[in-house]
Amino acid sequence: xxxxxxxxxxxxxxxxxxxxxxxxxxxxxxxxxxxxxxxxxxxxxxxxxxxxxxxxxxxxxxxxxxxxxxxxxxxxxxxxxxxxxxxxxxxxxxxxxxxxxxxxxxxxxxxxxxxxxxxxxxxxxxxxxxxxxxxxxxxxxxxxxxxxxxxxxxxxxxxxxxxxxxxxxxxxxxxxxxxxxxxxxxxxxxxxxxxxxxxxxxxxxxxxxxxxxxxxxxxxxxxxxxxxxxxxxxxxxxxxxxxxxxxxxxxxxxxxxxxxxxxxxxxxxxxxxxxxxxxxxxxxxxxxxxxxxxxxxxxxxxxxxxxxxxxxxxxxxxxx
Amino acid sequence: xxxxxxxxxxxxxxxxxxxxxxxxxxxxxxxxxxxxxxxxxxxxxxxxxxxxxxxxxxxxxxxxxxxxxxxxxxxxxxxxxxxxxxxxxxxxxxxxxxxxxxxxxxxxxxxxxxxxxxxxxxxxxxxxxxxxxxxxxxxxxxxxxxxxxxxxxxxxxxxxxxxxxxxxxxxxxxxxxxxxxxxxxxxx
Numbered sequence: 001x002x003x004x005x006x007x008x009x010x011x012x013x014x015x016x017x018x019x020x021x022x023x024x025x026x027x028x029x030x031x032x033x034x035x036x037x038x039x040x041x042x043x044x045x046x047x048x049x050x051x052x053x054x055x056x057x058x059x060x061x062x063x064x065x066x067x068x069x070x071x072x073x074x075x076x077x078x079x080x081x082x083x084x085x086x087x088x089x090x091x092x093x094x095x096x097x098x099x100x101x102x103x104x105x106x107x108x109x110x111x112x113x114x115x116x117x118x119x120x121x122x123x124x125x126x127x128x129x130x131x132x133x134x135x136x137x138x139x140x141x142x143x144x145x146x147x148x149x150x151x152x153x154x155x156x157x158x159x160x161x162x163x164x165x166x167x168x169x170x171x172x173x174x175x176x177x178x179x180x181x182x183x184x185x186x187x188x189x190x191x192x193x194x195x196x197x198x199x200x201x202x203x204x205x206x207x208x209x210x211x212x213x214x215x216x217x218x219x220x221x222x223x224x225x226x227x228x229x230x231x232x233x234x235x236x237x238x239x240x241x242x243x244x245x246x247x248x249x250x251x252x253x254x255x256x257x258x259x260x261x262x263x264x265x266x267x268x269x270x271x272x273x274x275x276x277x278x279x280x281x282x283x284x285x286x287x288x289x290x291x292x293x294x295x296x297x298x299x300x301x302x303x304x305x306x307x308x309x310x311x312x313x314x315x316x317x318x319x320x
Numbered sequence: 321x322x323x324x325x326x327x328x329x330x331x332x333x334x335x336x337x338x339x340x341x342x343x344x345x346x347x348x349x350x351x352x353x354x355x356x357x358x359x360x361x362x363x364x365x366x367x368x369x370x371x372x373x374x375x376x377x378x379x380x381x382x383x384x385x386x387x388x389x390x391x392x393x394x395x396x397x398x399x400x401x402x403x404x405x406x407x408x409x410x411x412x413x414x415x416x417x418x419x420x421x422x423x424x425x426x427x428x429x430x431x432x433x434x435x436x437x438x439x440x441x442x443x444x445x446x447x448x449x450x451x452x453x454x455x456x457x458x459x460x461x462x463x464x465x466x467x468x469x470x471x472x473x474x475x476x477x478x479x480x481x482x483x484x485x486x487x488x489x490x491x492x493x494x495x496x497x498x499x500x501x502x503x504x505x506x507x508x
Contacts, residue, residue, distance in 0.1 A: 018367075022351065026368035087473060189448075193447075
């Protein structure tokens with residue numbers, strides 16, 4: 001084979017031309033899509049009765065749609081948008097800025113809070129701001145007053161000075177260099193099937209007892225949160241999520257999608273993640289469905305909202 | 321309507337029916353690309369789906385690009401990849417093997433052995449390389465247009481294409497040598 005392989009391929013491919021029937025079928029499908037497009041202006045003319053009928057029809061339609069189809073369709077749109085996004089490159093001297101409002105569970109070791117019998121637990125809210133340019137990272141963390149499930153635990157917490165230990169009411173800034181983020185430096189494949197295989201391999205070495213799909217869900221979420229992936233990788237991550245046993249919990253008209261996945265930690269736990277229409281992770285929760293370790297059932301043991309990463313030129317918090 | 325693709329796209333945000341103009345401008349281009357990569361019997365369906373997907377995504381079109389050709393072919397490339405992955409899942413075989421088989425089947429009756437060798441070799445490329453190669457070879461997109469279509473850097477396009485070309489050459493040369501060796505073996 002001495003010819004340029006590209007030239008051989010070009011010649012082999014020929015010049016396919018659509019028939020009139022092909023064109024008509026394709027145009028009919030497009031016109032159907034155009035005809036069923038959401039048109040907010042027209043809704044203003046709907047009477048309340050018609051609107052109620054529409055709601056019922058939509059609700060029945062949603063019930064009839066099988067879960068994989070709904071999830072795949074919703075995530076397919078997001079994956080396409082993510083893939084077509086402009087790559088975000090950080091110019092020299094600039095930083096990628098993200099702000100996270102989060103609340104996470106604190107469970108002190110047994111005996112740390114003297115005088116309290118049984119398990120102790122509380123939720124600790126904080127704001128986390130991060131400036132990152134690859135070689136340098138600045139973290140500013142503000143910690144707020146905890147939320148308690150038991151007044152006795154609250155009294156003991158303050159009596160033993162745990163608020164100072166947790167830095168409650170304080171804002172701390174740390175500057176870090178030479179950070180190596182294993183997730184960010186790994187050369188992840190951008191083909192969804194190859195990526196799924198790589199994520200399976202990565203998680204299989206974790207030693208966790210959780211099912212592989214759950215670990216992959218957590219790892220994909222970590223990658224979306226912590227690495228500001230390229231458009232191709234973000235798109236592939238979304239497609240991997242569509243292969244997992246996730247449920248479509250919500251989809252808003254602006255394209256935002258919320259997914260849930262349930263598993264037995266133990267206790268039984270339900271995680272949710274919310275993606276915007278471009279595949280950015282904008283919110284996540286982890287909820288225990290059974291009481292455990294002093295935490296009531298249906299408590300969000302982790303809850304976070306994330307801003308979409310933006311390029312900034314200074315290490316000052318951007319004006320809201 | 322007249323005007324650039326970007327103007328048509330923008331007009332379709334308020335009047336969806338205008339989007340049909342995009343179909344009339346690019347259906348033959350998209351059809352040819354999809355048929356070259358997917359072939360019969362699924363190609364026409366995939367080509368039709370490209371415009372439905374593009375219509376749903378029209379508000380995300382970057383109107384600083386006057387031509388929608390690269391954007392549409394990027395969507396087409398993505399749907400072609402999805403098509404092969406779906407087929408692979410149905411058959412319970414890896415996507416690469418699914419594509420390799422389809423290419424071999426598609427060309428078996430109309431090309432000679434050396435030509436089917438190169439198509440089989442194409443099926444063995446990494447999906448990302450194949451996606452770029454197909455846009456370059458079958459859609460005649462430039463490096464810049466491929467970068468726009470797939471949301472990657474032009475340098476990445478160049479390096480992946482070079483890698484794909486080298487791999488194709490190596491795979492086809494190996495295959496030819498192997499076949500020639502096989503014929504000579506009985507006489508040895």
